[in-house]
Amino acid sequence: MLAEDFHIKAVGPGAKKQPQQVTVDAVLFDLDGTLIDSTPATERAWRRWGELMGLDGFEYGSHGVPAQAQVEQYLEPARQEEGFELIKALETADTDGILCKPGAAELLASLPDGSWTIVTSCTRGLAEARLAAAGIAVPAHMVTADQVANGKPHPEPFLLGAARLGSDIAQCLVVEDAPAGLASGTAAGAMTLAVAGTTDAADLTAHYVVDSLAGVAAAVLPNGQIQLTLP
Missing domain, CATH: 1.10.287 (Helix Hairpins)
Structure with missing residues (x-):
């Protein structure tokens, strides 16, 4: 994929960003820094x-x-x-202070079961402990670091996540906060949405970049695809 194919943050100070829409079959979320603050x-x-x-x-x-x-x-x-x-x-x-990131719980609640999962660099036990602390149910088909031979930034974790959902990785959106995770999603062939916070937006390369998941809305289309509107 060429660099010029990417939508990379970049609106000037005071400029009004226009909402964007992306339509996918499934969404693959990172955990730490994306859905939860740990x-x-x-x-x-x-x-x-x-x-x-x-x-x-x-x-x-x-x-x-x-x-x-x-x-x-x-x-x-x-x-x-x-x-x-x-x-x-x-x-x-140590799960003290672990919380959902703004907008995360609302976005997950709006997505149908089987249309999303979590792909994390945590081990299974750690992911379950952190999800419990944040009040998020463990999704079906979750991919953890102890289930792959090669972790992020290798593409294997997101390729496995898409396969478990029965989706073509090219029709998946990877939602990540870290350069290593975005590199993994890009190498896998997915569309990518970067969530700034852990890393400055200026240092994140993705198709789409948002400051927060707050305001990201999802709707199920008649054909079963997911349409996300990004602020």
Whole structure:
């Protein structure tokens, strides 16, 4: 896909953005930073992880990348299994302050069952814990990091999500907040919607960019497709 095919934010200060519509068969949502705000809990867990693993000066900053891949960046192979089990335990235990992002619950409630799912870099247990904390039911066909061989930014997670919904990935919309997730969706061949917040809009490359899911509306067309109106 060529760069010029992308709709990339870019309206000047004071300019009035016109609503846009996109019609798809299914919607594949990221979880953290897109549907829920878990950033404080995530950063607390990783800070504690760095302390317990004895990593002086460790700073967490890789949103949207699976924990296993991050562990491998910081630890030698002999300590990676220990490090991965530790971060899983720390993150699953800390759900304080996890909330739905604005507009997320309303958007999900407007989508028919089977037309959407979640594709996340969390493990299954962590995703379930965070969804429960945010008051979101676990959707059918959810894809988690422990169900794929290659995590984001590889296309595999979103390709699996589309397959589980029985949809052509080219007719799916990937909704993401992080560059790694958007790269995954683009590589898979999906349309992409970036939600600014975790990352500045200026640093997000996608077909569509919104400041928030608040105001994003979905309607079911007579042919069963989903039409989303973006503010």
